Amino acid sequence: MLASQRRSVILELVQESGAVKVSDLVERLGVSDMTIRRDIERLSGDGLLERVHGGALALDGTRSSDEPGFSAKSRLQLAQKLAIGRAAARHVEAGSSIGISAGTTTYELARAVKDVPDLTVVTNSVPVAQLLHDSGTPGQTVVLTGGVRTPSDALVGPVAVAALRSLHVDILFLGAHGVEGRTGLTTPNLVEAETNRALVESARRVCLLADSSKWGTVGLSTFADLADVDLFVTDAAFPERAREAVREMVGSLEIAEA
Template identity: 70%
Template sequence: MLASQRRATIAALVAESGAVRVADLVQHLGVSDMTVRRDIEQLAREGLVERVHGGAMAVGGRSSEEPGFSAKSALMTREKEAIAAAAAALVEPGASIGISAGTTTYEFARAVRGVPDLTVVTNSIPVAQLLHESGTPGQTVVLTGGVRTPSDALVGPVAVSALRMLHVDRLFLGVHGMDARAGLTTPNLVEAETNRAMIETARRLCVLADHTKWGTVGLSTITELSEVDQLVTDSGLSERARTTLKDLVGELVVAPPLPEAAGQGRTA
């Protein structure tokens, strides 16, 4: 396959799914990791894709743009697994927790699915399904109901009404972006309202966000960073961002990288 054909194929895959991983492209195209990365760099220079850590995604940047669950699942997988492992250490048997929709929170749900006697309130269809199938003794899952978004979140008046009757020890919240001035944000106005209702159910707020979320600003603010009790992120976060966040949130937790063998090949 010629270089132009490879790049056209990569661009088409990104347009179709929203995002692709380097590892998947290597297997699909039958070329080296370095070749794929060079192709992505060229496509990025031409403005056809956006180069991100571990792959490429559709050119975006609009504050109202909301990628789908599958597209986001393909990005920053090892960072999400590291964040999930660190956050799971905060959960004890018998606790009641909230888990918002998102791919990082989905990975967190995977990490806590074996915790017994856990009560989970969630507006995420994938999270509810994952925990339901775990079969862990004493585990209870409460799915809010509501209108489904591209990120597989249930939002709107039905979700908000259900959340107003519930109380949890700690909420684990995923976000589209975090910024010193804009706070925690999402591209979806209705999801922002639902997330605010989730925050009101919890005694403590724990945000799970990889380093690429820093500096990203969505259309609607969920809450200010000063309202965050704990923020769990990965080691890719810059020192400057760490300094800023330490002054704004209650506690900044930087998850150490996972061993190379851990979590390879996981995309959901």
């Protein structure tokens, strides 16, 4: 298959499903990981799709935000997110209060704890709030912050921040667009960064949920340092060198097996 034909197939798959993973394209097209990444980079440079770590996303037609939609992001690194969510759920106790930030990995944590009774959940995620509301678990209370809704279905801005400043949770389960030793936890959305800072300040303990593809990614705005994290749950593909660096900065590193 010629390079131009291969790129046409990639673009068609992205447009059909909204998102594709590099690993799936490697298997389907029978070429190397590096070849697929170069193809995605070329298509991204031509303005035909959005390149993200681990794959590619379809464009929304307006490109008004650098933040991909919740549905598209949820298809990437799904096995890792499931494993991370289940591992983190073991730290949730009945009768406790927890915070859950917006994100597709934190959504899997919410799915894993939806049947925990007498749980109070504070969240700025519309999908998380809907999931927990629909579960109907006895004694479970969901507090949804107000705010302006982003493409990733997070509620952000002054209303969300004001609500969070009056709340206190036992443990916060926090997602991030990117994680890096020097820049810490980052997001491309400045307003979401401010809301995430308020979430961190509301928590006695902070648990970061981030799959291995997030390591080395740096968004526009830092909202927390790695030193602010008490527990970091990631997947088995997290680089060994990075594990050593993280262990020096966070309280505990936990590897979730998919």
